[in-house]
Amino acid sequence: MSQNIAENLGAVLSAIRQAERAAGRPEGSVRLLAVSKFHPAAAVVSAIRAGQLLFGENRVQEAHSKFAPLLAEFPQAELHIIGQLQRNKVRKAAEIASCIESVDRIELIEELEKQCARLGKTVRILFEYHTGEASKSGFLSSDALAQAAAYCGSGAAPHVIPAGFMTMAPFTDDRAAVRNSFRTMRKTAEEIRRRFPQMSLETLSMGMSNDFVTAVEEGSTEVRIGTAIFGEREAFGNEEAL
Numbered sequence: 001m002s003q004n005i006a007e008n009l010g011a012v013l014s015a016i017r018q019a020e021r022a023a024g025r026p027e028g029s030v031r032l033l034a035v036s037k038f039h040p041a042a043a044v045v046s047a048i049r050a051g052q053l054l055f056g057e058n059r060v061q062e063a064h065s066k067f068a069p070l071l072a073e074f075p076q077a078e079l080h081i082i083g084q085l086q087r088n089k090v091r092k093a094a095e096i097a098s099c100i101e102s103v104d105r106i107e108l109i110e111e112l113e114k115q116c117a118r119l120g121k122t123v124r125i126l127f128e129y130h131t132g133e134a135s136k137s138g139f140l141s142s143d144a145l146a147q148a149a150a151y152c153g154s155g156a157a158p159h160v161i162p163a164g165f166m167t168m169a170p171f172t173d174d175r176a177a178v179r180n181s182f183r184t185m186r187k188t189a190e191e192i193r194r195r196f197p198q199m200s201l202e203t204l205s206m207g208m209s210n211d212f213v214t215a216v217e218e219g220s221t222e223v224r225i226g227t228a229i230f231g232e233r234e235a236f237g238n239e240e241a242l
């Protein structure tokens with residue numbers, strides 16, 4: 001892989017456009033979220049200079065120290081939190097993120113509401129759905145997802161704006177299992193949208209460096225890509241080590 005972030009970004013974007021075309025989907029229907037976890041701020045700056053504005057981080061502490069200065073310098077950039085979120089980190093997450101993609105329990109929505117009200121801002125959220133054993137987090141059933149959507153629909157959290165769903169496929173070479181995970185997500189999203197037609201739950205965040213083409217074929221509207229843009233993460237960055 002090229003060491004050049006701008007080149008990698010260009011290659012990833014054209015692979016996404018190619019996958020959109022192959023799947024018969026309109027050009028631009030899939031957004032790229034560049035996952036910069038374990039990579040330094042300088043790497044993010046290179047990506048911003050190459051035109052990338054949407055970033056994802058999975059650990060709040062790292063995200064805050066890296067992105068608080070970056071967002072001050074590049075106010076057009078945007079950060080999503082994509083990793084499992086502890087209640088006591090919600091305040092910091094709310095300070096820097098425009099979207100929390102890893103909402104997996106109602107308690108988090110309550111805490112986000114409290115912190116966003118305090119900050120006088122709103123935050124978008126995605127409901128994370130557990131469709132594969134790779135992920136330790138996520139709502140475990142469509143009923144649990146529906147309860148969270150109903151909680152938001154009740155008006156209890158006016159500073160928290162549900163925008164859709166996120167899932168992680170299992171880490172496996174079994175393409176059918178990966179596809180099945182994305183398909184389960186899409187079908188469940190359709191079911192929840194039917195139950196809550198008043199909500200705009202359009203985002204489907206699914207697909208990573210190794211499986212984003214399959215995700216685009218299965219209806220993803222946002223792919224979260226780290227390695228293919230920024231290169232391998234240091235050994236300590238392996239998810240297993242968290």
Ligand SMILES: *Cc1c(COP(=O)(O)O)cnc(C)c1O
Nearest residue numbers: 035058082208209224225226227
């Ligand atoms: C790290 C991570 C990604 C990006 O993974 P790559 O394989 O490096 O593209 C996407 N989503 C989540 C939730 C992650 O933690």
